[in-house]
């Protein structure tokens with residue numbers, strides 16, 4: 001069998017043995033980056049389902065103008081937990097899982113630099129996830145102050161107990177921060193130190209560049225949030241007054257701690273998805289990535305600009321005019337490197353031989369929705385518009401186009417694309433396409449209506465509203481239920497294919513990249529002999545080999 005990628009459509013290579021399923025290793029403390037990657041992906045998906053169920057309850061409440069389904073306290077904890085779970089237990093861990101699986105394979109390493117640290121960082125996720133869930137059983141229930149937990153709302157304590165839902169929430173976020181910092185140290189070290197011979201920075205796949213850029217943000221900015229969370233914990237539990245205005249504290253200071261991290265955090269979430277686009281578009285268009293070097297370096301530019309824009313979340317927090325103007329300008333700057341990437345993806349698929357398999361469909365859908373979110377993002381960045389729609393559904397619409405339309409859809413694209421590599425089996429294309437169709441329609445029906453609602457003035461975080469907002473809310477709720485249903489074919493597909501799917505060839509998509517040169521699933525140490533890389537990652541249509549010693553890479 002030859003490992004030189006060839007032009008054309010996927011055809012199965014020579015006969016493949018039935019891959020072995022060893023379920024037990026996924027429930028044990030393993031230091032294999034591939035096992036850890038899948039552990040992250042599965043764990044985070046379970047939380048995605050829990051967070052999704054909460055959002056179904058929220059949308060069921062909002063289908064009528066009255067607050068008639070659940071009481072307001074419960075509603076507050078529902079959206080707080082929905083947001084928290086989706087950000088800290090779905091998006092972050094699933095992205096880390098994907099990166100864990102792919103980065104060592106893509107750079108030709110046998111594992112991450114610190115395998116034990118890697119496993120420890122993973123096991124903190126179920127720990128703080130379960131910790132967060134147990135807060136449902138506390139006397140006053142879970143946290144209710146929203147996923148940003150601004151004081152003074154978050155420092156109010158209606159009970160006598162110190163251990164409240166809010167206390168547990170802050171503790172969980174702090175643990176999540178520690179886990180992510182551990183992960184960041186590991187990723188940055190791995191990418192800097194563990195690359196195979198010949199794998200220069202400019203021969204790394206763009207996905208690796210994006211993970212690198214994202215993890216640098218974690219190192220630079222996450223300590224701010226973790227520090228802010230610990231100070232808030234003292235305010236809540238020990239009566240200190242960092243942020244409590246009644247005792248002379250400054251609540252806006254917390255907003256600075258929070259957004260100094262949480263704005264760049266949106267790029268920690270979205271950059272690896274830009275990486276996924278950059279891997280998938282070339283494969284399914286049979287063309288090299290347009291402007292590889294510029295696309296790669298623009299990730300680092302986004303990293304740099306992203307830490308200079310946080311005050312755009314605080315235009316309405318009494319921020320002085322000159323400061324608003326300054327941050328409006330820096331925010332708009334983000335459009336430059338992002339625009340470069342969008343241009344490059346469009347140029348890559350332009351006039352290519354497109355293969356519309358499930359991963360490609362998800363990427364195309366996600367790209368369209370990202371462009372839409374980019375437009376509303378630039379609108380939000382301009383001070384006068386933001387002041388008008390601040391705290392309305394417009395903001396909720398904008399960021400859901402990012403967090404669902406772009407990031408979650410991109411994550412599905414990645415899972416389908418690398419599923420044959422991870423499991424050694426093919427997923428079912430029909431179910432995949434059904435998943436895509438339901439999700440794409442669902443996302444748009446669900447989140448588009450939030451823009452007109454916001455412009456008309458419907459506030460976020462309320463469970464009842466004026467009857468004039470009813471129409472768009474009904475549409476949004478129908479979209480939400482459709483979106484909920486779209487996960488059913490996904491689950492059937494993943495479970496069914498893993499158990500009894502067709503055995504996958506090593507490189508079903510005829511893709512270029514070190515991960516496709518090893519068997520599916522890859523052996524424990526990835527490579528029999530380390531690859532010697534001799535060319536860049538996107539040579540579609542060229543016949544240069546990617547590595548010198550292709551035949552020796554695979555273990556039996």
Ligand code: HEM
Pocket residue numbers: 148266267269270312313314331332334335374377378380381382386389390391395398399402403
């Ligand atoms: C890249 C992924 C992105 C994610 C995950 C994301 C996420 C979010 C989230 C969660 C909020 C809500 C904050 C709140 O609760 O008020 C928000 C608001 C905002 N976003 Fe994004 N966003 C992204 C991209 C962008 C881009 C590209 C821009 C501008 C060029 C932008 C500009 C804004 C602004 C100005 C707000 C503040 C709205 C307000 O508080 O009134 N975002 N975003």
Ligand SMILES: [Cu+2]
Pocket residue numbers: 262263264309310312313
């Ligand atoms: Cu921001």
